[in-house]
Amino acid sequence: MSLGQGTSSELASLTVDGDPTEPDGSAEGTDRQHGRSPSQIAWDRLKGDKIAIISFGTVVFFVLVAVFAPLLVKLEGEVLNQYHSDLISALNTYPIIGANTEHWFGVEPRTGRDLFAVWAYGARPSLIIGFTAATLSTIVGITLGLLAGYLGGKVDKVIGWTIDLLLSLPLLVVVLAVVPVIQQRFTPVGETLTAEQKSGIRFYVLIAILVFFGWIGLARLIRGEVFSLREREFVQAAKVIGVKTRHILFKEILPNLVGPIIVSASIAVPAYITYEATLSYLGAGLVEPTPSWGRTVSNAQNAYARYPLFLWPPVLSIASLVLALTMLGEAIRDAFDPNTRR
């Protein structure tokens, strides 16, 4: 392994303070907590962590908004993407009303769409893309990491080389360039897509690209762990008594890696949500009429001075959702780490 391949995020895991009295590395051994799995210990620690609970509450809030978006919008008495041109001043295209009981966040300048509806539905793509991409990239990362680490040799070389290749590409540029290209691939020749179809394709393209670049970190982590685990006695023993390779990988080795996997997945979710919002802001993400916080921010940046209600709900939502998810991820990392004491 060469050191130069380390990325910033990986080195961030160094932050944990080493405690010299603690026996190295493994979470299993402490006497006080005898007979409990590392996951159980982590879960107990997490339940006592105030920041983790607040963060979890915030995430739940946004998940509820996303799930019950239609209900909330109905409660407000509105419909998504209904254009209230009567509420727009003909003089300067700004709305003539602010926030009121009919339009909780006011209406969008120029189009007159209800901003609360746009905001509530906008929670959906962020969360769906974040969680789906994190799940899929975790699965890919686990599989490739296990294969590279356990089989070694040529397989390891190929996977390592692929990682080097992907790391050398400027991620944002490639993603910006690839999104329209793939979209075109799925467009039947000679047809133009409706806005809904285009947005639908973009949705899957975004997930696919995030997974394509997102598995690398976890794969490298798992590969390294498997390298040391495969020499341990219990794996050797399993091999000697003729257990199948697949069984060794998934039943003997994988359970030892639950901690790093959960940590990596929980850190991936906010990262992907950030990516979705950033890409939508730059114009390569979701397109109209699908609501997306990132795009609302982008639309709002010309009208924010006179109509801050346009800019701030999505800005605060993205910031607090990503912040809460990141904090939750850090709390989970701490909970799994035997070296942190509270």
Added chain:
Amino acid sequence: MLIYIARRIAMAISVLLVALVATFLLFFAGPADPAQSMCGELRCSQQKLEDIRHSMRLDRPVPEQFAEYFKGLFVGRDIIQSGSIKECSAPCLGYSFRSQREVKGAILARFPTTATLALMAMSIFLTIGVSTGVLAARRRGTGLDRFVVGFTQVFGAIPYYIVALLFALYLTVLNPVLPRAANISSGVGPWLVGLIAPAIVLGLVTSTGYVRYTRSSMVDTLAQDYVRTARSKGISEIRVVYKHALRAAISPVVTILGLDMAALLSGTLITEQIFSVDGVGRLTIQSLFQDDLPVIMGAVLISAFLVVTMNLVVDIAYSFVDPRVRLG
């Protein structure tokens, strides 16, 4: 050692070659149609479209186009564009479809802006990052340390483009506390002053990471035996911290710096876009929306080259500096 270096270089070259082929296929063999986007809303006739494609030499088979591009990179080539023959010396990245300028020249013209922005940001994040990191490590466990760790965690977790956008909107546009970015053609003074705001945002946000790396690396180093030895010899605390400990603690930080600089120099896309800075990153984004393939290709290639080279340099430097690095 030599074998290790040779193998490492061979690997870097193979990665670059595949990146070259992959990006070429992606852009030139993909469905992006520069001729169509050049026509824009005007709706050119079929004949006109064919003419444009022909003048861009996009009507030839992809392998032929690639062979020419590849040749251009190493020995240069002549490019026939809109009837005239233009010379393009190695490494030739072609001519822009839009501005008719040479891609290399267009990118090089933007490079000083990006490089200045990157260096300004770097001086901010290194100064703040390392000094705060050292301070937190020395006061480990105190309220100050907890505040620094908590603050960098929270500040670093907010999506970067939101921080940058709010800063740009409220502090350079609505209340012009800091001047807005200016093109270099409007004079060196305004151009340089215009880079302050983006550099501050980029520097501050990036510094959160450096605070954490420096702190954790420093915490480990301060617990080492030789630091205790130095202290027991009666060396002043400042000397122990900065002369003995920081020197050892800084090496992982330098590794990250190398990689970060490669990324920053190839264009700070989001920052440049939000602050309207005319750097390489903004050029790349503009070219993307105009299907200006040669420029996009050039930007991706240069960026990949910078990253791979930096990686290589860092790896080889490490194997010289640190005997513990196993040469595989």
